[in-house]
Amino acid sequence: MYQVKTFNAIAQKGLEEFDDEFQINCSDDPDAYLIRSVNLLKSDFPKKLKTIVRAGAGINNIPIELVTKKGIAVFNTPGSNANAVKELIVALMIDISRNIFEAHDYSMENTKADVSQRTEKDKTKFNGKELMGKKIAVIGLGNVGSLVANAALNLGMKVIGYDPYLSSDAAWRINNKVKRVDTIYQALSEADIVTVHVPKNQETTDLISTEEIKKMKKGVILFNYSRMGIVDNYSVVKAVDEKKISHYCTDFGEPLISNRKEVTITPHIGGSTIEAESKGAIQGADTIINYLKSGDTIHCANLPNIQIPFETARRITIIHQNIPNMVGQFSTKIANLNINIENMSNAAKNLVAYTIIDVAAFNATKQKKLLESINAINGVYKVRIIKHQ
Numbered sequence: 001m002y003q004v005k006t007f008n009a010i011a012q013k014g015l016e017e018f019d020d021e022f023q024i025n026c027s028d029d030p031d032a033y034l035i036r037s038v039n040l041l042k043s044d045f046p047k048k049l050k051t052i053v054r055a056g057a058g059i060n061n062i063p064i065e066l067v068t069k070k071g072i073a074v075f076n077t078p079g080s081n082a083n084a085v086k087e088l089i090v091a092l093m094i095d096i097s098r099n100i101f102e103a104h105d106y107s108m109e110n111t112k113a114d115v116s117q118r119t120e121k122d123k124t125k126f127n128g129k130e131l132m133g134k135k136i137a138v139i140g141l142g143n144v145g146s147l148v149a150n151a152a153l154n155l156g157m158k159v160i161g162y163d164p165y166l167s168s169d170a171a172w173r174i175n176n177k178v179k180r181v182d183t184i185y186q187a188l189s190e191a192d193i194v195t196v197h198v199p200k201n202q203e204t205t206d207l208i209s210t211e212e213i214k215k216m217k218k219g220v221i222l223f224n225y226s227r228m229g230i231v232d233n234y235s236v237v238k239a240v241d242e243k244k245i246s247h248y249c250t251d252f253g254e255p256l257i258s259n260r261k262e263v264t265i266t267p268h269i270g271g272s273t274i275e276a277e278s279k280g281a282i283q284g285a286d287t288i289i290n291y292l293k294s295g296d297t298i299h300c301a302n303l304p305n306i307q308i309p310f311e312t313a314r315r316i317t318i319i320h321q322n323i324p325n326m327v328g329q330f331s332t333k334i335a336n337l338n339i340n341i342e343n344m345s346n347a348a349k350n351l352v353a354y355t356i357i358d359v360a361a362f363n364a365t366k367q368k369k370l371l372e373s374i375n376a377i378n379g380v381y382k383v384r385i386i387k388h389q
């Protein structure tokens, strides 16, 4: 029986993916975590934990280096909520360009008998601008950014894209009318609207700060639906005061930016649609099931990707340091127990390596000895023996 612990609201449709080999929230020493935004950066991790799966995109709430050394595989659910974010960005671009929030507030206050007269007199206050023909810079062209770029083109906008690490998958998705530039400054300098869709990491912290804002056009509208800290809010407040930024729109509020009419804050709801939450939970649950039952690491964030057909009675999976002679030592320990290796795969990702070894059946005594001997090798983070079902 596998144990899964969930954090945050995980959609029921995802939980329904688990069959009766899985128990949910019944153990304090689970095999898998299924999470959303819970902050695990200062957490301890149970001994048996083998995988953390983030139903969603951002994994900056997981201490990747630490959990890798504990042999815990980290996954997310790429693209599961990208359409939800795209639709919110499109909605807000229109709302802000057409002064919808101010117009709504005005209309709610003007419900007296003379409403139509006053409306005709006052409505010019809410004259907006159209998006057609305006330029938008999309910083980060992954699952979300590529959809935003394509949607903006469909609204008749001119789109400039910047992404120095664009994957070939993402490149295929992007309409060839998106103008790709090589520096962030090229993207920022021409744009009426700037929107940022990058992961939060050391490189992207303060990606948009004073220098970058200086390069933007006066009156620019800026979006941060990525993470708190990718846009430096101190620089934004200054730029709003100087009217350099006409509007800032973000999913990540804090007192510094609140209560300003030029700032729109939503409460981290970019991915909060019924569809996206279900999709993320289903994708997340399937990822847990697949990793626990096969050891395959498809789109793993901290381990190299290995996917091989599981056709033998047992599979040994080992997460270990990427140093010389590890595979040699594993083979020797396995041979010493008179177990024949039928298939093997090894790959490395930076400082960590992953080895999958497929073998024939063996008894419980051999299993115990095998686990002990491989665990004793210096540099091994986690060993598992998976029984074929």
Ligand SMILES: NC(=O)C1=CN([C@@H]2O[C@H](COP(=O)(O)OP(=O)(O)OC[C@H]3O[C@@H](n4cnc5c(N)ncnc54)[C@H](O)[C@@H]3O)[C@@H](O)[C@H]2O)C=CC1
Binding pocket: 056, 057, 058, 059, 078, 079, 081, 082, 085, 139, 140, 141, 142, 143, 144, 145, 162, 163, 164, 165, 166, 167, 170, 197, 198, 199, 200, 203, 204, 225, 226, 227, 251, 268, 269, 270, 271, 272
């Ligand atoms: N507000 C919300 O509810 C949501 C927020 N997010 C946030 O948005 C981020 C992006 O999401 P996805 O598009 O799904 O991720 P993704 O991984 O598909 O795309 C991220 C893109 O950013 C690019 N990138 C990385 N560093 C960059 C840099 N320095 N400059 C320019 N581009 C860079 C990558 O090459 C990649 O193409 C997530 O990491 C998450 O933090 C995602 C979904 C929902």
Ligand SMILES: O=C(O)CCC(=O)C(=O)O
Binding pocket: 036, 037, 055, 056, 057, 058, 059, 081, 268, 269, 270, 271, 272
């Ligand atoms: O609703 C959520 O779980 C947050 C979505 C998000 O920020 C992400 O997927 O990175």
